[in-house]
Amino acid sequence: MKFLFASDSFKGTLSSRRTAELLSQAAREVFPACECEAVEIADGGEGTTDAVLSAVGGEKISLSVHGPLGDMTESYYGILDGRRAVMEMASASGLPLVPVSLRDPRRTSSYGTGEMIAGALAKGCTDISIAIGGSATNDGGMGCMRALGVRFLDKDGKELSGCGQDLINVREIDTTGILPLVKAASFTVMCDVTNPLCGTNGATYTFGKQKGGTPGILEELEKGMQNYKDVIHTQFGINMDEISGAGAAGGLGAALMVFLNGKLKSGIETVLDLVDFDRKLDSVSLVVTGEGTTDWQSAFGKVMQGVGMRCKKHNIPAVAIVGSMGKGAEDIFDYGIESILTTVNGIMPLEEALDRADELYLGAARRMFRMLKAGTGL
Known part of the structure; x- marks a missing residue:
């Protein structure tokens, strides 16, 4: 099983590279023999x-x-x-x-x-x-x-x-x-x-x-x-x-x-072309993307929309781990993203969620891969 990680940064907390590191850790805990690749992504803005x-x-x-x-x-x-x-x-x-x-x-x-x-x-x-x-x-x-x-x-x-x-x-x-x-x-x-x-x-x-x-x-x-x-x-x-x-x-x-x-x-389309994203999809089983906050704007030129549409074109499933979901977040399902998991796992102040960003993201990644493992056994 091969995974490709292509998440936007979580502004102020997690870099695109850090999300890939945490995803790789969680993936290998659940699927020890899996292959993990990552590509840093931005949408044409800062970074x-x-x-x-x-x-x-x-x-x-x-x-x-x-x-x-x-x-x-x-x-x-x-x-x-x-x-x-x-x-x-x-x-x-x-x-x-x-x-x-x-x-x-x-x-x-x-x-x-x-x-x-x-x-x-x-x-x-x-x-x-x-x-x-x-x-x-x-x-x-x-x-x-x-x-x-x-x-x-x-x-x-x-x-x-x-x-x-x-x-x-x-x-x-x-x-x-x-x-x-x-x-x-x-x-x-x-x-x-x-x-x-x-x-x-x-x-x-x-x-x-x-x-x-x-x-x-x-x-x-x-x-x-x-x-x-x-x-x-x-x-x-x-x-x-x-x-x-x-x-x-x-x-x-x-x-x-x-x-x-x-x-x-x-x-995002320019960045995906510059990093040769389509070629990186070869033999990939699942793509994991995400961003700090997902809402209706995510379907308009943001990382998740761009990644999702490329995956949809190649018939590769894509899921997202995000910090939070706002109004219209599920609109992204029309753009190749199959499901969304949030990192926050309980009621907490924003400051706490930001301070615990690594821990919460890793927990969400573990839950996602365990769910994926359960699904493969159906």
């Missing part, structure tokens, strides 16, 4: 680069880039085989890099993300996958593109710095100086939001508040984003309000599509 590097090997590249406020910060990305790179924009331009007291999306820039992309290109990478969740920016991706050689000009032909407050002043976009290496590379954008660039459901009004935007600031930025959208439409013939995902990461989604010809793809 994606580390998960992919752990799963397939590769080189972790550290570099100093300009953070969201312009100060230098340490970032990193991964090179998988000399040609492919995986990175998270949050590593260079993420919200946690900005102190709460200084959060103002008018003043933040995605320039560091562009430096990270430029670094990968300079290393010879021609296939770059970039996760764009968790941004601190609302600059339409101008900062990122400036680092790659694109110039954003005002009415007097002067180059703008590329912060959110510059959106309203863009009159012309000059792409003649874009790095030549960009043209020889392909870009996959890991994105699971469908927001357009502008409007009520656009980048500014949907995500701007969490980045420090007051109602007045958001109104100012939305006017700027509308102007930016109009300039793109005029120069490049693309209406970003008609393209799903353009509003992701404060409009970085739009910039990656317009200037780098980036292709938006589900985060």
Whole structure:
């Protein structure tokens, strides 16, 4: 009997790797002769680069880039085989890099993300996958593109710095100086939001508040984003309000599509492809996945949904061990997950459940494998 373990991390307690260690321990207690394999998984959010590097090997590249406020910060990305790179924009331009007291999306820039992309290109990478969740920016991706050689000009032909407050002043976009290496590379954008660039459901009004935007600031930025959208439409013939995902990461989604010809793809689907998940399913009897909290959102681009659908495609049963179940959790049964077990085994405060995460997870794993053993005897 062969088991494959592919769980998301339990935020704040168990890493994807730790869940696999506990599952292996429980599996061998119940099925001493079983074979256990594991693959670290993430859904295109925090931890994606580390998960992919752990799963397939590769080189972790550290570099100093300009953070969201312009100060230098340490970032990193991964090179998988000399040609492919995986990175998270949050590593260079993420919200946690900005102190709460200084959060103002008018003043933040995605320039560091562009430096990270430029670094990968300079290393010879021609296939770059970039996760764009968790941004601190609302600059339409101008900062990122400036680092790659694109110039954003005002009415007097002067180059703008590329912060959110510059959106309203863009009159012309000059792409003649874009790095030549960009043209020889392909870009996959890991994105699971469908927001357009502008409007009520656009980048500014949907995500701007969490980045420090007051109602007045958001109104100012939305006017700027509308102007930016109009300039793109005029120069490049693309209406970003008609393209799903353009509003992701404060409009970085739009910039990656317009200037780098980036292709938006589900985060979990991208990760599963990068780690060659389908091949790992060969001769597997059961897949065990999971996440900290399961609810209706789990069926929309999360690890359990992605893993479950791949298993369903190959007619391999998949089950999940989760920390807790919320409203709509059982919707995941339509996506290849056969059953869910929770780690919590009694009434307890959340703090206790978090403190006992290892113990509770191992107990759930043991119960699951004992149930599986009973089922094989029916």
